[in-house]
Amino acid sequence: MNTVFKPYSNDPTAGQASSLLTFDEKLSRSLALSVRATALVFEDPVSRHLLEQMERIAPSDATVLIIGETGTGKELVARHIHALSSRKNNTFGALNCAALSENLIESELFGHEKGAFTGALASKEGWFETAHKGSLFLDEVGDLPLALQAKLLRVLQEREVVKVGSRQPVPVDVRIIAATNVNLEEAVAAQHFRADLYYRFNVAMIQLAPLRERPGDILPLTHHFLKMYAERLGYAEVALSPAAMHVLLNYDWPGNIRELENAVHRALLICPGNVLRPEDFKLSGVRISEQANSISTSSLETALHRLFEQAPPKLFEVIEETVIRSAFEYCEKNQVQTARMLDISRNVLRHKLNHYGLLPGKQGKFTEKDVA
Ligand SMILES: Nc1ncnc2c1ncn2[C@@H]1O[C@H](COP(=O)(O)OP(=O)(O)OP(=O)(O)O)[C@@H](O)[C@H]1O
Ligand SMILES: [Mg+2]
Secondary structure (H helix, E strand, O other), rough: OOOOEOOOOOOOOOOOOOOEEHHHHHHHHHHHHHHOOOOEOOOHHHHHHHHHHHHHHHOOOEEEEEEEOOOOOOOHHHHHHOOOOOOOOOEEEEHHHHHHHHHHHHHHHHHHHHOOOOOOOOOEEEEHHHOOOEEEEOOOHHHHHHHHHHHHHHHHOOEEEEOOOOOOOOOOOOEEEEOOOOHHHHHHOOOOOOHHHHHOOOEEEEOOOOHOOOHHHHHHHHHHHHHHHHHHHHOOOEEOOOHHHHHHOOOOOOOOHHHHHHHHHHHHHHHHOOOOHOOHHHHHHHHHHHHHHHHHHHHHHHHHHHHHHHOOOOHHHHHHHHHHHHHHOOOOOOOHHHHHHHHHOOHHHHHHHHHHOOOOOOOOOOOHHOOO
């Protein structure tokens, strides 16, 4: 049995990473456009534990810090905590700290007076005031500029905001739910994040496990998304083949729940019948069994992408020469070992070494004889 909750019917924007700030009442119009986040699925024991933790934390007014990889459900969990709290009938504001420019963010958070800066034609309330008596979700809080961190700390301590261009503090009563996918402790150690603010945020901490660590959620979530998207697309019931289940259960899900949701949506769009097959899920990442490999190849791919962008002449030769030269150096110029490591014949290796001028005493002229 899936444990499916309907915590908030007016939840138009969860999962929209680009949204700067969203308030339920302002965006209720877009509800019809949204298929995201109308329910939560908690099936794996890890998720059930998380649910209990949320239920314990929600009624208090404690600041919450949600930590999790991309797509693990940080915003959804924040909304759920708000929905379970006594503030549920007041505003839930969601602010993406990474998406605001440094000079805008202060007035966005705290508001400004008319004439406070060029373009401030009227006074405006900030998100803190708008979310008064409600909750404010500060997403990607690790990206908050240091100067703003100090001001935010002050607001949290004094429970009042001072608008840009004003000296008059305005009392605010807002519960902060912060989220990050970077390790804030490391950010504190690297002095990118204030330790005092970190401790303020970290009153109650919720660590969201990546999907691969809660495999019991994979199929219930798949069925949940299948139902949701099939309804939305006006499809009749669509089933999952046993082979597709196997593939989904053995995939690593680097993009977590968001990736699963997108995979299901895409599979529905391309599946010709009413049973989803493994090939309908175009899983771009890496299977668990290939994970070890992927770690090493992903940084290689990143480096290659940079080269593709620069597109130097004779790109393939540049890449091949780099591979041959670095392997040869790695094997301390031992041809037998280099050939074995690269899994090519010694003759081919000699030909390449010669071609790239890597053989001692030879200057990069390739002849057919070298290959023979
Ligand atoms: N427990 C859950 N049950 C059902 N759907 C979920 C659950 N958790 C997350 N989702 C869905 O997964 C998607 C990603 O969730 P969300 O946007 O909250 O993740 P996130 O951690 O904030 O992602 P990002 O780091 O990319 O901002 C959303 O569409 C959300 O509806
Ligand atoms: Mg998010």
